[in-house]
Amino acid sequence: MTNIDNLEKQPQVFVSYAIADREAARAIVRGLRSHNLNVWLDDNQLYPRSNWAESMRSAVSASAYFLLLVSKHLVNSHWVSKETEDVLKELQNRDITFLPILLEDCDIPPSLATYQCFDMRSGIEDNLEKLANALRFTAEIDFEKLSPQTFEQLVTDLLQKLGFINLQSESQQSDSGIDAIVEFRHKDPFGAENREVYAVETKFYRDSRADLRTLQQLIGYVKKNPKIDKALLVTNGNLTSVALDWVSDAPKSTGIPIRVVDGTELKRLLLHNTELVSKYFATSLGHA
The missing domain is CATH 3.40.50.10140 (Toll/interleukin-1 receptor homology (TIR) domain)
Structure with a gap:
């Protein structure tokens, strides 16, 4: 060739x-x-x-x-x-x-x-x-080749790479409808440490996209838990157009900041963490 x-x-x-x-x-x-x-x-x-x-x-x-x-x-x-x-x-x-x-x-x-x-x-x-x-x-990433469980583990590994601390995993939150509660710490311009706690939901789809109901359920959980500051949804697909519009307005309408990492952004984050690409997509990359 x-x-x-x-x-x-x-x-x-x-x-x-x-x-x-x-x-x-x-x-x-x-x-x-x-x-x-x-x-x-x-x-x-x-x-x-x-x-x-x-x-x-x-x-x-x-x-x-x-x-x-x-x-x-x-x-x-x-x-x-x-x-x-x-x-x-x-x-x-x-x-x-x-x-x-x-x-x-x-x-x-x-x-x-x-x-x-x-x-x-x-x-x-x-x-x-x-x-x-x-x-x-x-370019070799194909999320649909993963199982929902493997996709969830990929997200967990990526969040750790990004500096999040896993406070409570799915097994500890089995009745909550979320996958994890994670913490992120950073310093403000004056050197003081800030602590943000996120409720994380991971959604794996093959033939559909994250919809408004998924987002509202996640926000509802955060509202009931005053120790949680923000919501984070990670999905392999994209949001519906209605869900996208709702996310933009959510901080004002609900008082809860929500961050959505869709499939496109997830690939971009993996650009900086190619060791995870090797780990989870080894077959398609031709590795053992």
Whole structure:
């Protein structure tokens, strides 16, 4: 099989960037292509006054991954922060994995603050192989090959990797309708430690999606437990459109913050934890 045949079989990676970062973008594209990845570079985008969200709809429709190069140039483009939210919503609707690539130290826009960046601040060449391997690994992820129990264990392992502390597992909460209660600790700007407790529900679907009832039940549990601060739903699929709208309004309407990690975001998180990809998808990756 030729390299061209291999490229055609690879999922498409779309690279987006500020115009001042064009050379960095081209270097990343050359490097990823040298690792036999199918990369599409938009050489005509992110000009001032352009409607980014509108132009991206057709350009990314065939892509599995959307890479955004984050730099001072991008951050200082005031119009980007307005367009970014529309683009992220479009990517979610199309089940396209979004991955911000951090090129240098800069203030991350609020619209990107919840996303873990792939760090290339030490240099593009030094990190290309790691990025290529991460994209290649996650391209093999197929949640439907897992059993519900295995998917739940994958989520547990990932939460631990992200720094959560498992306080109570499913066996301890057998009558609650949730899978775990976890704790996350972080420091505020003044050095004081903050503690947040989450009620976690893991939902594995084959032919359906997480609906409004699932979310309302999770919120209901949190309301009855004053020691729990937030709700977290992790699913291999996507939310229904009604559920998506409800999640956006939930903090105001219910007083309970809720975080949803759907299948697309779950893949993005696994980009940073490829050892879990090897562990749970070893067969499809061709490992023993």
